[in-house]
Structures are given as structure tokens and as C-alpha cells.
Amino acid sequence: MIRTVVRADADDIAAIYNHYIKNDIATFEEEPVTAADIERRISAVVPELPWLVYEDSGSIMGYAYASKWNPRSAYRYSVESTVYLKADVKGKGIGSQLYSALLQKLKAQNIRMVIGGISLPNAASQRLHEKFGYEKVAHFKEVGYKFGRWIDVGYWQLSIHESG
Template structure:
């Protein structure tokens, strides 16, 4: 019998699993616009560079990382300091099991406690599962950017989703 999913802050030992989830999306999907796998070194830098309002969380079940959630600055200019771009990425085996919602619930609670004003998420289209997750977590779609990415030999639209936290 499996244990419940545990959401917790990522530690260095989680980074190979996080990289595996992310790099699979790089190679096969459009949830990220990276074109080359980033590997563990990228995630080591992300973990080391976390500042106030930034988070890297993992969902774990029976010692296995099922996915992760991240919050990072939306843009580098100071007036954006109360906004965070958020994302959730899951291993294929974790999809449709409520893991994404568990990650977002924890992440959004942390952002509220940090005093973050708004959370923004970018969804590559089409992606009905991601759209449903964001809607379920209280996000609202606020606009579509047409053909802003080119990956896997096709143009990709993105949709911006926003959640007011305060």
C-alpha cells in the first residue's frame, strides 16, 4: 500500500529526479520552451539561488519524486517584486492523481505567507489538463500570446493565467 503524497521543499538529493522530469518535457513536450535538456547542474543553480518568495517543492510518494512546483521572479525589474511566475511539472506516472493540485496548494500557501501579491503561470496550448489544473486552483486566463514559441517543428501559442493572492 502506498503512502500519501508528501509535498516538501526540494533538497539537493531531489535534483536528479527533478531534472529527469523537466528534461523529459524538454525532449517530448511543450510545457517548457527549452530545446536542450538542462541536467542537474541547472537545478543546483536554481536551488542555490532561491530568494524571498522563491520556492522549489517536490511531491514524493514512497520515496519517489513524482513532480515539482517552482516559484521564481516574474521579471527582473523591481516593480515586479510582488509577482511570481509559478509552474508545476509531473512525471508521466503522476498525472491525473491530484499531485499537481497538491503541489500548487502548498506552493500557493507559501506564496501567500511570503506576502506575494499575484501568481502568474504560462500554459503552452493546447493543454486541457494544465488549463483544468490552473482553473481548479483558482487561476484565471488573462490572455493568449500567439505563436511565441517554435518547438517540435511547429509554432506554439501560450496562455497567461493569473491568481491574485492577496
């Protein structure tokens, strides 16, 4: 089931995200987060923008949300999309379901542009974004340093604006 996040999800979300902080370059954060940190992040997004979770048998398997691309008012129709899954459920279509639901909600809110930043290499994330029509528009070399190495970041964008 995909639903809107609630405060009680913060512990599960922190556990999912902390796996990536400790073991992956998908995020450039290096210190684990707490449930309170996640609650603050949720409050910064909801209700203005969607934050969704995928729940199965009472357990959060993943989450996706949109955040402001830039706080300046002229950017109000552009957002950044984010998705994270429990490590053991990758490749089961949950990320696609979350992104599909997130994009539908953003389109209903008259968002025009959705931007996804991807630490590289990350073939799975690239495939997910490109599956939904995101196109690569930027590549920044060696902008992050984690696990003793320099990491590139690519940016993909998707127009969800209907012309006419």
C-alpha cells in the same frame, strides 16, 4: 509527502523535466538539462521563494516552484508558478497538492499575484490553474517554435492578496 527541495533532488527533477523537453510543448527548452543545471536553478529561487517536491516512497513524483516574474523591484510581489509531474502520475491529484502547498507558502510571504504561462494547447494545465482560480489574461499566438510547429502561449493570473 510535500517538502522543500534539497540539492539531492536535482537528478530526479532533471529526469522529470527532461521528459517534457524531449516529448512535450510544456517547456520551450529543447536541450536536456543536467542535475547541475537544476541545482543552479534551485539556488536562484531558494530561499527567497518556495520550491517544493512531492515525494513518495523515496522517489520524487513532481515539483512546483515560484520564480520572480520580473527582476525589477516594483514586481517583487508578483511571481510565476510552475509545476511538473512524472509522466506516469498525471491525473492523480499530485499537481493539485503541490499547487495548494505552493500557493499557501506564497500567501504567507505576502505575494500578491501569481502568474502561470501555459503552452497551448494544454487542457490539463489549464484545468489545474483554473481549479485554483487563475484567470486567463493573455494569449500570444505563435511565439514558440518546437517540434516543427508554431506554438501559442496563454497567461493566467491569480490574486492571492487579501483585501482589506
